[in-house]
Structures are given as C-alpha cells and as structure tokens.
Amino acid sequence: MAKKRNKKYQKKIGQIPGTVIYTGEKSTRELFIEVFNYDNDNYIEKDFSNVEECFDFRQLDTVTWINLNGLNHVNQIEKIGKHFNIHPLVLEDIANISQRPKIDIYDDYLFVVVKMLYYDANENIISEQVSLILGENYVLTFQEAEGDVFDSVRGRIRLAQGRIRTQNADYLLYVLMDAVVDHYFSIIEILSDKIEDFETDIFSGNVRDHLNKDIQDLKREILKVRRAIFPLREVISRIEKHESPLINRKTITYYRDIYDHLIQVVENIDIYREMIWSLMDMYMTSISNKMNEVMKVLTIMASIFIPLTFIAGIYGMNFDYIPELHYKYSYFILWGVMVVLFIAMLLFFKRKKWL
Amino acid sequence: MAKKRNKKYQKKIGQIPGTVIYTGEKSTRELFIEVFNYDNDNYIEKDFSNVEECFDFRQLDTVTWINLNGLNHVNQIEKIGKHFNIHPLVLEDIANISQRPKIDIYDDYLFVVVKMLYYDANENIISEQVSLILGENYVLTFQEAEGDVFDSVRGRIRLAQGRIRTQNADYLLYVLMDAVVDHYFSIIEILSDKIEDFETDIFSGNVRDHLNKDIQDLKREILKVRRAIFPLREVISRIEKHESPLINRKTITYYRDIYDHLIQVVENIDIYREMIWSLMDMYMTSISNKMNEVMKVLTIMASIFIPLTFIAGIYGMNFDYIPELHYKYSYFILWGVMVVLFIAMLLFFKRKKWL
Amino acid sequence: MAKKRNKKYQKKIGQIPGTVIYTGEKSTRELFIEVFNYDNDNYIEKDFSNVEECFDFRQLDTVTWINLNGLNHVNQIEKIGKHFNIHPLVLEDIANISQRPKIDIYDDYLFVVVKMLYYDANENIISEQVSLILGENYVLTFQEAEGDVFDSVRGRIRLAQGRIRTQNADYLLYVLMDAVVDHYFSIIEILSDKIEDFETDIFSGNVRDHLNKDIQDLKREILKVRRAIFPLREVISRIEKHESPLINRKTITYYRDIYDHLIQVVENIDIYREMIWSLMDMYMTSISNKMNEVMKVLTIMASIFIPLTFIAGIYGMNFDYIPELHYKYSYFILWGVMVVLFIAMLLFFKRKKWL
C-alpha cells in the first residue's frame, strides 16, 4: 500500500507546476460524462463521451451539473478547464489524487476537494478523491471512477424530491457534499463493528496469532479515515463564514448541518482511536495475566514435588548405617509425612489464592 | 450497544435533508403534551394529546411552555414546527436523537439541544436528547419519553417559588437547562463511587476476573458522559456573549451560573479520566507485583531443595568404592551439612528481603 | 473523601437558583465577625456576633474590612448581602463551598472566590473556600472557619506596616489575596518533600507494600492542589486587564506581582506532576529489575545443579552391568568431573554478567 503511494509522489516530483498529470492507477478507465440540467419545471439528463459536447449547457440560465468520471483523460480535464476558465493549478489538483480535502476560493468559482471512503471487496479501506467546482449556475464534479454515492442525488433531481429543483447551484453543491458526508457514517459503523470484534476476542481469551498486527492495522485504518475527514471541517467552516458570494446566505444553514454531521463523525473517530489504545492496553494486560497463570502452575508443581523428591532421595542413599531404613513402618510413616506436606502446600497456595 | 447506534445512522444515510425522521427506539411511545402558561398572577396547566389544541396559547402575552414527549410522533413535530415557523432542518434535528449538544441562533428563535443523562435499571448510562426552542414569549421542549428532570420546574411554576413567575421566557429556558445540568452532578457521584470501588478492589488484592474489562467499560462510560456534556459549554458561552436579543441582558448572569456548574462537572470528568488511567497503571503494577511474588516462592523452593537433592543423589550412587558410605556417622553428618545449607539459604533470601 | 463531596452536590441538586445553602460540614460552627476600619491616621478593630451591628462602618470614608467566619449562618450572609446590595447568585456562591476560583465583575463590586489550602493533622490536604467582595471603600471576606492566613494582614493594619494604611480598599484586596497565594508556597514545599521521600524509598529498594497506593494518593493530592490554584490565574489576569474601575491603575502593578507568584506555583505543580509520572516509571522499572534478579538466582541454581543431579542419577541406576561402577577411582573421577562442570557454569554466568 505504502509502495503505491510512493509511486504517486514520484510521478509528480520535479514536474513543472500547473502540469495536469493523473497520479492514480485506474489509467485504462473509460471516460464517462453525464450532464444534468434543471430548473423548477424541467430537467434534462444526458451522457457524453467528449467534454466539448456539453459546453452548450453553460449558456443556459438553469442549473447545470457536469459529472466527469475518469481522471486519466487529462486532456478532457484541460478542455473543460479552459472552457470554464479554471486556474491551471486547480486542474493539476483535480488529476493529482493525493490532495487533502480543501477549499480554494477564486473570484468566480469555488474549488472543493473531498474524499469518498468505502471498503473494497478485500475489506481494505479505499479513499477516492472527488473534486467539485461551483460556478455561477453550474457544478462540475470529477471522479476517478463512476461511483454510486451520488445516486440518491440523481434520483432527487429526476423526481424533483425535496427542495433541489427549486434551488440554485450552491444548493446542489451542498446536496453533493452531504451525500459524501452521509456516506462516512457507514464507514463509522464498520469501524465500530471491528473494534467490538477485537474486544470480544480479547476478553474471550481467543487471542489469535495475528491479533497484535490486526489491531495495528485497524489503528492505521482509523488514521487514514481521520486524515480524509478531518480537514473537511475547515472546508465547511470557510463556506459557513460566507467568504464567497457564490454561496447564498440562506443556503449556509444547510452547510451548518453538514458541519454538525462532520463533527459527529470526527468525534466518533477520536473515540475509536482512544478505544484502540485501550484495546492494546487490555491485550498487554491479558498477556501478563496469562504469564502469571503459567508461572503459578509451574510454581505450584515445582514447590510441591521438589521437596518430596528430596525426601525420597534421602532414603535412596546407600549409607551403611541409616537407622530409619530398618524400622518396619518407616515406609508408611514416610508416606504419611509426604501426604501431610502435600496438603500443607495446597493449603498454602489456597491461602495465596493461586488455586 | 454499538450495533444500536449504527442502526440509528443507517436510518438517516441517503435521506433528503429536512426530512423529519425519528431515529430512536421508543417508537411505540404515546404522545403526551403538557402546557404551562403563566404570568406573575395566574397560571394554567393543561395536558393534550394533539398539538394543535395548544396553539391558542401562542397569542397570549403570558409565558407559555409546551412540553412534547414522544419524538416518534413526527407529524406532530412537523405541525408544531409549521405553526411556530421553525426551519425544517431544526425539526429534523429534534427527531434525530444522535445530535451533539448545540445552539443554533435564528432570527426569531433559539434552538438548543442538550443531553439528559441517567442510569437505567441495569446500571447502564443512558443519554436522552432534549431539544429546547426559545421564542418571543414561549419555550418548546421535546423529549423522547416523559422524564422527571423537569419536575422541580413544574413545582416552582405551580407554587410561584423563586423568581420564575415574575420573569420572561428566557428565564424559563435558563431554569430548564439548569435542571438538566444540576442532574449531571448525580451522574458525577455515581462515577466517583465506581472509581472508588475499583480502587478498593485493586488495593485489597481482590482482583476479579473481569476487572480489566470493567475498568475499560467505565472508561467508555466516562467518555460518553464527557461527550454529552463537553459541547454544552460552548452553547452556554454563546448565550452569554449575548448573540441573540431573545436573551435579556439581566438573565445572562444566571446563564453564567450554569456555565460555572458545567466547568465544575467537566473538571470532575477530566479528573476521573486521569484516575482511570492511574487505575490501569496500578492494576498493571499489581499484576507485576503478583508475578514477582510467585517467582520468589518458586525460586526459594527450587534454590533450597535442588542442591540438597543433588547431595542425596550423590550418596545414592552405586559405585563399589565410595568411602563415606561406610563411616558410621556419615548419615548424621550429612543431615548436619544439609541443615546448615538450608539455614544458609534462608539467611541469603532473608538478606535479599524475599522472605 | 469522594463520598463527602457527593453529599455536597446532593444538597444543591434541584434547588431554586439564588437560594443560599451552606454545602459544607462545619454546620455547628459559631458565627464570628471581625471588622477593621482604618485610614492613614486611625484604625478601629472590633468583633461582633451579629452582622447588623457592623453596618454603620459602610457610611465612613475610611476603608472597612468585614471578615465573616461561619458560612453555616446563611441568614447572616443574606442580611449582609441585602445591605450591601449583592446579587442573590453571589450569596449562593459564597455559601456553596464547591465553587471554582473565579471572579465576577458587577457594576459596583467585584466578587472573587479563592481556595485556601492547608494540611490537617492527618496530613490530608484541605481546600477551604474564601470569598472576597470588593466595593467602593470596603472589602468583605467570608470563610468557613476562622483561619490564620490573614494574621499577617491584621498585624500590618494594626502596626501600619508597609503601605497598607495609606492605600484604598483595592490594595487591601490585593494584600488579602497575596496572603492566600503566599501560603501556597508552603503547600509546594510539602509536596516537594513527599516526592523526595518516595524517590529515596524507591532507589534504596525500600519498596513498601503500599508504595503504589501512596504514589497514587500523592498524584491525586497534586491534582487537587492544581485544581484549586489553576483558575486563579485567570482571576488575576482579568483584574490586570483593568476590567473594573474599582481597581486603581497603580494597584495593578501589585496584582501583576501576585500573577508572577501564581505562575511560579503552577509551574512547580506541573513539574511535580511530571515527576510523579517518572516515579511510577521508576517503580515499574525497579519491579522489573527485581524480577530479573529473582529469575537469575533461580536460573543459576537450577542450571548448575540439575545437570549434576542427572549425573548422580545415572550412577544410582541398578543395571547389572555398568562398568564404571567397579573401577576403583570412579567416584573420585566423577567428583572431579562435577567440580569442573560447576566451575564452567560459574564462568558462563560470570561472562553473562549474571554474577
């Protein structure tokens, strides 16, 4: 995993700033562009495979959402950038998928980077970059691959559910970002389940061989999630501060709602981090407790039988003159002494609560 | 527990913003609405089962407190919201019981979310959401179930105790929030008792099997309490800053009093957190100390008897010519040597302070 | 201890705000009121047992200090509050001894809460609340019991030592608070001594049974002291910022001096906290070191004698044909072999630095 990330960096090191280079791995992905154009009364939905075909929508007064999937098609990104008059560094950031979530406020558009998180088939967490540009009456979104996180948004536009068709582009941006943040809750659920499983394992004494490593992996997963979500708070917070005229004052109430959700997610993540530390603690303690138990067994066995063996050794000696050897009941008396010793030892360990 | 919370989230993921959905579990709870209307001279107290019946009170100049229990009746919440002109996102937050404590300041009303904490019959801590809306001359409160935390407030209104009947709605909001915060002190008491019990257990050596897990559970409980109370400080702090004209400048002194109480609660919680860490430390140390004790017993037993057994072994050998075997007092001399060795060992361990 | 505090809370939970209730335990304490009235030339000192008798002093232009001991006499506090026109919440805070140190700035008086710390006869740290009210030309102080921390101030007024008699009431407030803060240094001394004692114990190997618990107790003590002193910094800092006209600009230099002292105290406390953590670390390390030593003794004894015992066992076997048994010098050769083995073992452990 780390190896991959490194390669991403390498593609960029030493490049001329403003060069649009795709740093991801899905480089054979086909281009897929979908356009939604709507106002309160009508809506148009079309798919394209060349970005130029959808430039006409910009002239319309209605809200236009252009969703481009396939960041490997950098020339398409450059075309769209030129048409919408986007700064070259923004285009570079769109294609460079190792960006942190951020907001850049330009005079006539907003550029927002968010991270979409999901688990792949192998239970590995995947963080995919989604770039959003909000202009006067349009929203552009750029994704590596066509995801389903925006499906609910598509549905709402088609069926005119909620307020979406009666609102401007700034509300569309809100709805899209809300869809991403809502999705984080499902990640939170999975993390919570994983922690619970570890706990059950540790307390049931079912200490698997790789528990140690698995806990560390989970720790790292949480770190990764945190890193994808944390900076988003500042993004929303800057929108709330009404730094850009593109966001209507009335829409800001909605962004405040996203902010509340984000805080909830971040709080949960921080609690999970603390719980992971506790898990490690409990794991260490359970190891120590096990060791203690092992030591007790050894000590009890050795303490009981070593003195008895010594006594047996005494009367195995071959001295010519050992008077006890010749008494008739010596052997049975000795057994008696040994049994008494044995019971005394047991009582001693009982009192020490080792048994 | 975690499983439950997850389900809460799931109900919300992908929903249209502004949809009022009850995310809790008490979905068969009956609706119960009570209204208090009072001024210095008179007061009216009535119960209703339909929210529309109490809309008339709004017209009056006197202070009106409408307390709605049963968040599952979302249509009632929507009706009341429409009548009092509340933003749809606020209604959504009222029904969504996984909110953090917060304050949203609107032009003509304040929306406050607080958490009421109590222990249920199984000693599990329960955090119930209470939403409060302060308008010009009314306070609306929304609870999942009818609690008794507001009982003292009801009593004061009925009997005109203290200043309550001579003051406006902003003072009523203060009294209600104060009742919630006062209740936190009883939580603090229980936490303090629990910690004390653990301490006694650890120091008395009464290290139960599940102590480890129990401490972790308490840690999590404290985390939960902290999370319910912490954000409230900012809520009060924003009220104190006089951001809304609905709060009279003279009433702010009273909110400062709540703030002081909150700081006290939060400080206690933070101290308990540190104490829990200390408990874990002491627990680990006591395990190590136990291990040490076990090892000492083993070492003493083995170190004393292994050499003696060796000596016995020597004279158990069957060599034809072992001169000592044939001396008359060999056996008794050997016993003497062994006793001396035994005592020397004991002194050695005594000096090492292992005995 | 914790149990006590809890009861304090309980007295307050559910009370009407502004109700003056004594939450402490010294409820049979007699009331004792002393009054100092002075200017540059004269001074009067009188004791009273009813607060009304001393109200005449308020009219005078000279500085008046009314010191009330016995917070259980809440009606007296209410009387004085009414006479001096103090807000009911302030009176409530005076009697509620679980306040944090704080300053409340009202239009015509300042209300300051500080904590006086001292050790009782059982070496337990006691934190007693002292409330101070600074008005135009008077200072009121409220204590649970008559303490001796203000003795030096009394002396200075009587003998006109220093600047006190030439200054106003704001200087008197400074002198009283300075007396409290000065006293903290003696607490610091005792804490420092205790830490040193623990260190000596741990390094001298004199690891008493309850060392673990004692260290935790000291930790808690330091926490308690910190909690009593920490918030005071903000109190002084707000006075320094000249938020109230009652404090003369020239007197502020003196408050800055208190601030410096406070920072010194707080710094020391934080260093002690770190030292306590180090102590725990050293204690754990010393336990591990001890365990190591125990293990070494066991290992050396067992490793030396177990092989020798095996050899002895070999020649204790009863096989008909063991040729070595019949050689004349077998026994002595065997002894030789064993001694060589013994010395080899010793050298081996020597090289490993276990001896």
Place this chain on the structure above:
Amino acid sequence: MAKKRNKKYQKKIGQIPGTVIYTGEKSTRELFIEVFNYDNDNYIEKDFSNVEECFDFRQLDTVTWINLNGLNHVNQIEKIGKHFNIHPLVLEDIANISQRPKIDIYDDYLFVVVKMLYYDANENIISEQVSLILGENYVLTFQEAEGDVFDSVRGRIRLAQGRIRTQNADYLLYVLMDAVVDHYFSIIEILSDKIEDFETDIFSGNVRDHLNKDIQDLKREILKVRRAIFPLREVISRIEKHESPLINRKTITYYRDIYDHLIQVVENIDIYREMIWSLMDMYMTSISNKMNEVMKVLTIMASIFIPLTFIAGIYGMNFDYIPELHYKYSYFILWGVMVVLFIAMLLFFKRKKWL
C-alpha cells in the same frame, strides 16, 4: 552526529553579532558561482569563480539568479552582501548552517532559509541549508555544496518550459522553493519503506539484535526531518499573507500550492511518528509473547516430569520393608500409572491452550 553539531555551536558562542562565520565542515570546498539572467526572449547562463564579476547583472531589467555554492568562502558572501545592501545579521545567518527555516522580511528584500534533505551513501539523512534572497528583480541562493535539486529549474529556464521565463523574480523564488519541497516527497518515501521493513521484521519474528536501537534511530531521523520541514509552513504562510510587496498578488496562488504540499508532507511525518510508537508497542508485545512461550515450554516440561521423577524416587528408596517392591508386576503397573499421569497432564495443558 551530536558531537558535530556541538562543535558548530562552539564556533559561534561568544562571537560578536554580525560576524560572518562558516559553521559547517565542508571548509575546503571550492567556490562555484553560476548566474542565470533571462526574460521572455533571451537568457544568459554563466559560471564565475569570483562574485564581483557578476555584479553587472544587477543593473539589467531582466530577472537575475545568482547561485553561490561554497559557504566557506565567507569573504565572497560579505562582498555580495555589501553590493546588494544586505543586513550583516542576514549574512551571518547564511554562513551559520544551524539556522531553522525562517523568513525575514526587510524593506527591499526577503530572506528565506530552507533545509534541503537527502540521504547520503551510508543511508544517513543529511540536512543542508539553502538560503534564498529575493530582491526587486533578482534571486540569490547560497548552498554549502553544489546540489542537483535545482537541476529541473535550470532546465526549465534553458528550454523556457512552463511559465518561468514570462514571470518575475518572485515566481523564480517560488519555483526554487517548490523544487526543495518536491524533493521532500522522496524522503517521505524512504521513511515509509523503512517503517514497513521494521513491521515485516517484527511480525515475521525476525527480531534482530539491534532492532530496538534501529527503531530509535528511525525515530530520531523522523524528528530531524520534522524539524527541518515544520517551520517552513510558517514561512510560506507569511508569504501568502502578502506581507511583502515583492511578492506579486497573482504569484501567491502558487505559494498556496507549496503550502498544500507541505501540509501533506507534515501530515505524513506525523503519521510516521505515530507508527513508530506503534512499532515500539508491537515490539514490546512480541517480546512479552515470546517470554510467554518460553515460560510455557518450561512449565510443561517441569510439570510433567517432576511428579514422575518423584514417583521413581519413591521406589529408589532403600527401606527394608516396601511391599510394592516385591510384587511381580509392580514395575509394569508403575509404568502404567506414569503413562496415565503423563497423558492427564497433556490433556490439562491442551485444555489450557498451552499446546
């Protein structure tokens, strides 16, 4: 390493401020000066070995970049400082290579110190100081030795790649700093690889002798990197705040890009720090687990054979009357008993999951 740094300090202690002293070790390095002078249409590139020869370029309107390698030639630095009217303290800082990254804003020039990081042949991380001065239409750079980090910049100037030839000196400063920051990503890669290697080692049980020390060394390496990179954030942040008129408002967008990269690097470093802590944790846990395994083997062996040996000892005794000795099948019955005991023990340990 530490020894070296100390010597650096010693050279400076007690010196008169403003004295230009080279504190590094490459004191026999030859001076090497290269000059680039360009505008949109032309560019000149020349090498010199005396700084005075390149003073003529200052008069030109075109952008001039003077790159001086060899800080040991302090008189050359002083000459260039005099010519460009640089403050003596700045010259002192250029030659004193133990500076932190910082920016000093003077009226007619900016002074920036950054750290270039690379690994030498022995895999040790080297931090080399690069000082940059931005004037009206020139950039001066000072390096200890001629590095290759600026190679890509040279290339871009020569081939007029990107925007560089069309922009002013402030853009050149950006390009140079960007080259340095870009290079940090390769450091990040190596650190990431090292951590991964340690992890693999620990989990594969391949716990080398010096793992402990190696982890500590890596920790220190990360600390060193962090220290070189962290303060740079503030440098860029101050440039962004447009504190100096030398930086064009349009160029600031580019600096914001560097800032984003820096945050990415710093975030990675902080994650690596946490991972190192986790590594130590896992290492400790793996040691404890090993100990546990060792103890189990010992306990199993001892617990099984010590009782059996005791039984054998019993029948090795020489009492005259031990009835069992004379029964015909005693020996075989005893073997049976021993085998049963042996199996019982195995089952006991199996149930305890030690086998």
Place this chain on the structure above:
Amino acid sequence: MAKKRNKKYQKKIGQIPGTVIYTGEKSTRELFIEVFNYDNDNYIEKDFSNVEECFDFRQLDTVTWINLNGLNHVNQIEKIGKHFNIHPLVLEDIANISQRPKIDIYDDYLFVVVKMLYYDANENIISEQVSLILGENYVLTFQEAEGDVFDSVRGRIRLAQGRIRTQNADYLLYVLMDAVVDHYFSIIEILSDKIEDFETDIFSGNVRDHLNKDIQDLKREILKVRRAIFPLREVISRIEKHESPLINRKTITYYRDIYDHLIQVVENIDIYREMIWSLMDMYMTSISNKMNEVMKVLTIMASIFIPLTFIAGIYGMNFDYIPELHYKYSYFILWGVMVVLFIAMLLFFKRKKWL
C-alpha cells in the same frame, strides 16, 4: 536540592510586599560594583564597593553600564533603586532569586529577569538569576556572584569591537542578553553528550546499577533548563513588538536574532526530552530482553535434564523384577537413548531460535 528551594520560599511567605529580601544562599559574598561608561570615542571603566560613588555617571550623555555583584547587600540595591527611581516591587524581584524570566515594562525603564545556566564542579546544573534594567542611557545589571558570562562584552567595550561603542544603551542590553543566550548553547552541548553516553551504555548492555536514577536525574535537569529558558521567548517577543520606546526600532532586528537562537535552544531541549523518554523505553525493553534471555537459559537447561533425570530415576528403582536391569547392554542402550533425546531437544530449541 529541593530542600534548599523550599527554604527560599519560606523566607518570603508572609512578608510585606515590596520588602527587599535576598532569598539565596551566598549571603557572605562581598559587594562588587563595576561601571563602564562609553561613547564612540572614549570609555571609562571603574570598580567601586559602594553604590553611591557611581551615581555621577547618570548625568552624562554617554552610555553607562553599572554591574552589581552580591545580592545579599540589599541596602545597596535599595539605594540604587531610589536613585534611579525604580519601583519597590522591582527591587524585591531583583533580590528574590526564584523569579521566572520575565519583562516588566515601566514608563521610563525596562526590567528584565533572565537565568544564567552553568554546571558547577560536581556536574550539577546551577541556575543563577541576572536582573537587567534598561533606562534612557544606562543599563543596570544585578548578579548573585561575579560571573564570566559578560567577559566577552567587557572585551568588546574596551577594544571597541563590533558596533557596541557606536550604539545606545538598548544595544548594550541586547549584547548582554545575547551573551546569556549564547551561553545556553554550551549547556545544550553537555546535555547532548550526556544523552549519548546513556544510549551507548544501554546498547552496550552496560546497564549500571543506577542507570534508572541517572536517567531520571537527567530528565529533571532538562526540565530545569527548559524552565529557565522557555519564558525568555516571551520576553524577547514583547521587546520585538516594540512595546517600549526605549528600544530603538533598528535595534529590534538584533533582538529578532536572539529570538531565533532561543527557538533553536528550546527546540533542542524538546528533542532531548523526547529522547529521554525513548531512553526509558529502550531501557525497559532491554530489561525485558535480558529477562527473556535468562528464562531461555533456565528453560533449555531444565527441559533437557529433567526428562533425562527422570529416566535415570526409573532404573534406580529397587523393584525385584525390572527386566531391563539384567540385559547386558541395557546401560549402553540407555545412554544411546539419552543422547538421542538430548540432540532432539537441542534441535527443538534451535528451531525455536532460542540457541
């Protein structure tokens, strides 16, 4: 050490504010006053033993530096305070050597407290207080004992080295403070060396008896240094903010230089603190590793010889009928079995990598 500090406090507790009391221990130190008076062309240097003799210098336009050694002569400090019109609290602070580094800005002078650090003959770190007062055209310095940290400054004045003779009193203050801060670097060197020594000791396995304690002592030393240096940053930072007209705007550049040095020192100290924690970690790990090694030796010895001894015990039994005893080659066969067992064990431990 702690005991000493405590006594210092005791001298002050309960004192009237503004009383000048020497709280140190060098109470028999003789008074020593030296005066430098200089401008660009001339300089006078004189020693006095009574402070009144040097009051004439104040009238002169030239810069005057009065350096007083011997804080026990409090009446001399009071005289000088009266003459230069210094606030009594400042004089109290000069004599009270437990001050934190701080700056107090008065209308016509600045009061600065710094700590000079050095190691005494016993390798204990000593922190000596130096108070500096900057007036219109004079600097007063107060030291407990005559130190040599200002020697380089004396030399520069005498020989007119650098800018010192051409500048005002604010530059002299800078030079004096710079001398103190420069000296910190030598402390840093010694700390660095000490840490390196500990590391070498731990890794070479040369774990001395008192290593634990020595590390804790170093930790405390670092704490002490940190405490003496940390607050100085704020002192310089307030000078930089140009809060006082006594500091010329051009001189501030020089103070910024001190600030950079301080940050360097503080950063190093913080790194050392982290390294100390790492040292403790490594120490703990090395103890655990040692224990592991001890346990392995024990386990190998016991596991090999206990079964063999058991076998020998079997054939030492005295049963009448043990068929093996009478076969001719039994004894040799048994030896063979034992050797095989022995080798099997060795291979087993080899595979477990314990050998």
